Amino acid sequence: MKKATVKEAAMSKQSYFTEEHQMFRDALRKFLEKEAIPYFEQWEEEGLVPRGFWKKVGENGFLCSWIGEEYGGLGADFLFTVILNEELCRIGFGLGGLDLHSGIVVPYINNFGTEEQKRRYLPGCMSGDIITAIAMTEPGAGSDLASIRTTAIKEGDSYLLNGQKTFISNGIQSDVLVVVAKTNPKAVPAHKGISLFLVESDMPGFSRGRKLNKVGLHSQDTAELVFENVKVPAANLLGEEGNGFYHLMKELQQERILSVVGAQVAAEEMLRMTIEYVKEREAFGQPIGKFQNTQFKLAEMATHVQIGRTFLDDLIVKHMSGEELQKEVSMAKWWISDNARKMAPECMQLHGGYGYLEEYKIARWYRDIAVVPIYAGSNEIMKTIIAKKLGL
Known part of the structure; x- marks a missing residue:
């Protein structure tokens, strides 16, 4: 849907959803009625949305539908992301990990990643083979990101990543994480020393801590993460060094x-x-x-x-x-x-x-x-x- 069309729809006080959007919503609802609603209470009790469901969502074209056609996507507009969010939330916030992946984390790779990074990760993110998370919050730093203590110090053609993160949605099942770290701990102001990295879950030194027992959102896995001398290739720097904030x-x-x-x-x-x-x-x-x-x-x-x-x-x-x-x-x-x-x-x-x-x-x-x-x-x-x- 073109921006002008969206504006025209809004000006005429009509819904900005087109017939194509409604078809997407109808297909998604039918899919969720069959594949999610009958099992959601079980997932709430188990504290996890199974990877098999992620795969089914991806195989049916509902994950990251905005990804460009050059990477195998549909090139859909933001309203498709809104529809996915709405329909998953109506069933329960425990399905929010899919929203986070599709509408929040993967766009970082698309918007700031190199061509090589996009081709390496985007197809898997779209199919459900790759589950993503973003690791910002730390035990002592939440809204004040400038005070994070996780560091990524350059050593040759790699960065040595050390630190802890907490309250990380998709933390248990994630395969690729966008990790926020300080590449220049002495930067003034502090936020100018922050960079982003793509960390794969099988990198030595990365481990998952507790799966957190929350008041709600029971089926959305939330975890503590630990990085101990994780050797992250310089090629996994996401965006520009020092521009992470x-x-x-x-x-x-x-x-x-x-x-x-x-x-x-x-x-x-x-x-x-x-x-x-x-x-x-x-x-x-x-x-x-x-x-x-x-x-x-x-x-x-x-x-x-x-x-x-x-x-x-x-x-x-x-x-x-x-x-x-x-x-x-x-x-x-x-x-x-x-x-x-x-x-x-x-x-x-x-x-x-x-x-x-x-x-x-x-x-x-x-x-x-x-x-x-x-x-x-x-x-x-x-x-x-x-x-x-x-x-x-």
Whole structure:
């Protein structure tokens, strides 16, 4: 879909999804109904989405559909990535590792990789043979990336990588990791010493620590990673040495938009299932949806959900047009994720005691949504960015 077409659709107040997009969504939904929904609860219990499912997603052309035709891809636009994100999130946030791979990590390779790196990794990323992760966060460094301690010191035609990472999504199953490290620990300012590397999981010195036991997102594997004198070939430097921080900042806009997509879908799903429930559940001789308190709460939530969707749709159109949206994306990341987090206990309350049972999906949403205001930049950081953009 061309950018002009997207803008025209938005201006005419019509959906920016074309018939081609809808065909992709329909095919994906049918696939997920058969290959994911019947097994998702089992994956939640096992704490892992099996590699076999990744392969099936790739074989059916749903992973990294945006990759160029020269690498065997479809060259699809960003809306295909949005659709994948939405449909996976509707089933459960535990499938978020596929979103991360397809819409966030692999674009680093495509946008900053050499031709050799692209030809080596992109086909496997698209087929599901290669699972990726991005290793930024450390035990002592999260939002403040400039304070990371992982180092990659040049020695001949290689870099010696040492450090630890934590909270790494896809950490257990990943084959290729985009690792953030300091190639110049003495750089002033510190962020100018940061570089990115493509680290393969079979490189000597790389090991996985604990598979972290999280409150939610049970089927998305999250791990600690350890790098002990990992000899990374200089050919695996991703982008320019010392420009890693700027590469990260360039990709954060899309990462945060996709995190907002997930939060918005969560809000929409919680609202939908709660409305369905209050229409059926009776108390004092009538559906609880007839009580004014229930109606007012759902009216408020429905309004917030609609405002969020309108805001998000506008951001997607502008992002596809190449606009810089740091302030607006930060606003959306904060407001939409916070709205979804606030909705979860309200929707659980309207489900009554049944909402506290694992058999009702609202219980899982209650757990899973709690992390969204934290990852992809905490909401406190979002407010700091907004304030700076306001000139404060």
